[in-house]
Amino acid sequence: MPAKVLINGYGSIGKRVADAVSMQDDMEVIGVTKTKPDFEARLAVEKGYKLFVAIPDKERVKLFEDAGIPVEGTILDVIEDVDIVVDGAPKKIGKENLENIYKPHKVKAILQGGEKAKDVEDNFNALWSYDRCYGKDYIRVVSCNTTGLCRSLYAINSVADIKKARVVLVRRAADPNDDKRGPVNAITPNPVTVPSHHGPDVVSVVPEFEGKILTSAVIVPTTLMHQHTLMVEVDGNFSRDDVLEAINKTPRIITVKADEGFTSTAKIIEYGRDLGRLRYDINELVVWEESVNVLENEIFLMQAVHQESIVIPENIDCIRAMLQMEEDNFKSIEKTNKAMGIQ
């Protein structure tokens, strides 16, 4: 019988996880929740998802009824029927949901990258910590930036010993559907301290990188993707070709060439559109081939992260691990990828 999954918070991440779960043959969406009766709620119902109100409160339910969007009840009407909840609530709310709903109702739960590492049992990336999360109850799928770094560092780690990775993250200011957040015309150090918290976030997944990942981050006025420059000091004997091969062999990474027209994140998104990807999602980490370089035991590369979708297949694998549906992480990765059309 397929695993029963509830998506609590059908927003940018939640709706994608719902669709990705639906594409798998070993799990199904039991319901999705929304707080407001907006067009996303209406589309959820039109897609055939059972809609529940995320906040168990009569007035809230009435809002949906008044808007003509039928709901099946509130989260409390479904929570005990599910095998696992994928939380897609905004930053900090995930932890509240964990304490107030998931734990009291003894339901397994996946939180997202907006939550803190310390509030869960462990931190998930399909390449690195699948085994550690196997059978666990409360796990966080790390953020889009961290997921991207975990993938490229996995590739690099497979050809050389990582001594110190220095990374600068240039982050998109807002998601494409967010018409409130800025800045319109500024570069914002975020955080203004260096190194930033992004290194320790990688370490929450890969403890052996403790002290080895130094990151710095800024926010810039774009919506499409994050961009990272990596400068990674390594030990070992290998060539640029070895690095490229390792990148190409690592699941969920693709390479593109500026020379073939991939001059910016805008072109990568155009590619996602042309491929016919749902919502143009690029679940793969994208590495610019020309940027890959090796100089005196240091590996250089530039990568782009489609923030809205990179963590989606990770959520699927995380479900399989937590529900002990598949022991081998690479088998889960392959299964997920195949179902979702990921390279």
Add this chain to the structure above:
Amino acid sequence: MPAKVLINGYGSIGKRVADAVSMQDDMEVIGVTKTKPDFEARLAVEKGYKLFVAIPDKERVKLFEDAGIPVEGTILDVIEDVDIVVDGAPKKIGKENLENIYKPHKVKAILQGGEKAKDVEDNFNALWSYDRCYGKDYIRVVSCNTTGLCRSLYAINSVADIKKARVVLVRRAADPNDDKRGPVNAITPNPVTVPSHHGPDVVSVVPEFEGKILTSAVIVPTTLMHQHTLMVEVDGNFSRDDVLEAINKTPRIITVKADEGFTSTAKIIEYGRDLGRLRYDINELVVWEESVNVLENEIFLMQAVHQESIVIPENIDCIRAMLQMEEDNFKSIEKTNKAMGIQ
């Protein structure tokens, strides 16, 4: 036998027309052309389109071969096998192609909105000038902005006599895949003269609007959609509901509510993504329901135009008209819409 269509210039418009032609049962893509062997060219081949080089020149062909992208020859190797060419070349090049290639080879051709009204036999919009273009040889499908205006003015015209329409167009600066054009932070009157040329462009489709459409336009730093405010003085006896009904009855217009979350063009695009539209295309003109208003014989409304895709179904209907494949414009519109999933 399906009509044989060549797409000359597989760019933003060209690739969409190719895909739209492929979705019809009465026409097929005989080939598409590209000038550069970039990722769009590679994808065209992967999609199964026969690729030709747009510029009939050996070195150009060699570029493609060197890039490992197989081509079937140049445009001259296919031009005489086709029933009609849809030109998708950049502004001003369409006219050159008309004079240098299509006319000499006696092949029917559709030019796009970047070309001038005077360089073709007539100007196409499926609602307004299908009959006039029936059987003609050289026709221009009018621009995205003009197409949008033609649709809403058609709706308004169906309930009231248009005396004077005043329109301000707030235009997107660049397409989403264009990483060269700005401005980054400015509002640019374009043109700086008022009224702008957009009114006369509508008149090229609807001659009876001569002197009745006064437009003004600015460019702003966004990539997603154009936005128009219409203030239309009319004669007649009707209510706001009549206008809304007319809008809803007109093909290729949809209405959205800010109240349901459609607060900006960003949300409309999110809707296109959530609907699973290919490349998130919103071929329909989008009218904000709350903006529709009637005050003392004047109709007000705000609309959004997805510049990359609004003209695509028009190109399909234009093919049918020019090749005399269907006499009734509404039948063609319906056939196109159904094949493309347009409302």
Add this chain to the structure above:
Amino acid sequence: MPAKVLINGYGSIGKRVADAVSMQDDMEVIGVTKTKPDFEARLAVEKGYKLFVAIPDKERVKLFEDAGIPVEGTILDVIEDVDIVVDGAPKKIGKENLENIYKPHKVKAILQGGEKAKDVEDNFNALWSYDRCYGKDYIRVVSCNTTGLCRSLYAINSVADIKKARVVLVRRAADPNDDKRGPVNAITPNPVTVPSHHGPDVVSVVPEFEGKILTSAVIVPTTLMHQHTLMVEVDGNFSRDDVLEAINKTPRIITVKADEGFTSTAKIIEYGRDLGRLRYDINELVVWEESVNVLENEIFLMQAVHQESIVIPENIDCIRAMLQMEEDNFKSIEKTNKAMGIQ
């Protein structure tokens, strides 16, 4: 003895009013207030302004002391020494200050455009309502957009009878120093209803325009200036030259030519920078000369509004009117302009 002015809320508007008051010979800044000890507070002190804490609360004062920024006390320590307060607090707070501080302490006060017309005795524009505000106690200087419209409509009104003005406002999303507000990539109807509240705001200054000003507004991702297109139906006998002459004769309007390089709001701001204006402020409404046009009893034009500074000279004149320092509005305008270097 110069009039004693307190600036309550030393933000974008407040700091400019403070500097403008300092440039006049008949008024002086008695103090300015801040809520947070940031760099603007430090600069205020370095400029020689007496700094008070806007919120009369000991902990708040301590924040300033801890930051090493000396304050003279709180607003309550100075409020009774002043002849008039210019409120520069954020939207809605001005009204609260009026009710909680200015009225109880019986001090005259000017509120800004973020407040509502109905919460004050009258609404100020130096050209239109100086006399009405003469000697009054609680007056609102209307918003940047409304001030801009009042000026161009004054010019137009001087050559022709305004029957109906249709205006579309393309508004900057955030001020240049605002790194929080978006959108990054969207056009937002604001409000989504048409006509918008901007027409009635003009009417709050010029009651005879009741029903004659129809406006619509969108927000776009730029920080520099607002832009308006005006289409004004008029009665009268006049030429384009008459309109241009009226514009040029009206104080606080300048004209620029796209042909001379003023292709966008970015170039207008560059002009303010090159002129050596403090903070590059363009207190004048800016009209594009090429946009001015007359067609069949309708006047067309495009204008740009530097939102941060256009209302500053109006605040100065409003002080003079409310404190009965000068009976003739044009004398006050001229005095203000001369002191501030405004054309």
Add this chain to the structure above:
Amino acid sequence: MPAKVLINGYGSIGKRVADAVSMQDDMEVIGVTKTKPDFEARLAVEKGYKLFVAIPDKERVKLFEDAGIPVEGTILDVIEDVDIVVDGAPKKIGKENLENIYKPHKVKAILQGGEKAKDVEDNFNALWSYDRCYGKDYIRVVSCNTTGLCRSLYAINSVADIKKARVVLVRRAADPNDDKRGPVNAITPNPVTVPSHHGPDVVSVVPEFEGKILTSAVIVPTTLMHQHTLMVEVDGNFSRDDVLEAINKTPRIITVKADEGFTSTAKIIEYGRDLGRLRYDINELVVWEESVNVLENEIFLMQAVHQESIVIPENIDCIRAMLQMEEDNFKSIEKTNKAMGIQ
């Protein structure tokens, strides 16, 4: 007698150099050149600069006359009267001017950062290469990014031995007055190869850094400033305070605190405006105090570069060096700073 300086190319850099030269007591502007009769040309004349046409061609001169902007002739009418030319022409044109005009007329010339290191005798930064450029004929003042890096590396170098500096540059897409260039919504690796050419450009000034400066760069949609993250491995015995002190002691660097409101480049520019700087120029490199950090022999910091103005004082010092007006670079720096109000 003051040194006679011609500014060839009165654009973003040229007009600032002209104003900076005018502020010095030991040099004067003999003339400035423009190619087009736009508002910048008109302002140059209004400021009292003698205007020459940059392109010695009668029709070009006529353009200015027709626009009513008086010129004193062409560059050829003034070139032999000057002691030195500061070239402010666009990228690549500087080199053409060097070969076609300056060398044939045997006049000393300063080129800007858009030109190549190899096309001049040496590369100038006031802290590092003043002596090397002393008395030379053809010198390039390095680019805004390189100038910024030279300054912070100078500070770091004064407390510790630089072993390897890794820098990621986040570059503004276009200058504020540029309404043509994009991207509107993308991050563009530029160049896509890592390391980028910015490291070697620093080496052109400081040869001992050969192989020690590894850089990577992207372009983002903002106009205000560039931003850099530096991660510098060093040898030596020092504390964070030593680094901060060195930064504060180095001329033409200022530090700001996010905690005091400097949360982004937008706030830094607001500071320049509030300070009353001409055109709001921040000639100093700006370092975020909170970002300065020392961890295991590695120094971290974030800095912002006001691209339009950082090189201006360098041009002044370069004039003094090339014309042998002052032997001691620090004396020249101090003199320039004092005249320009730079910290």
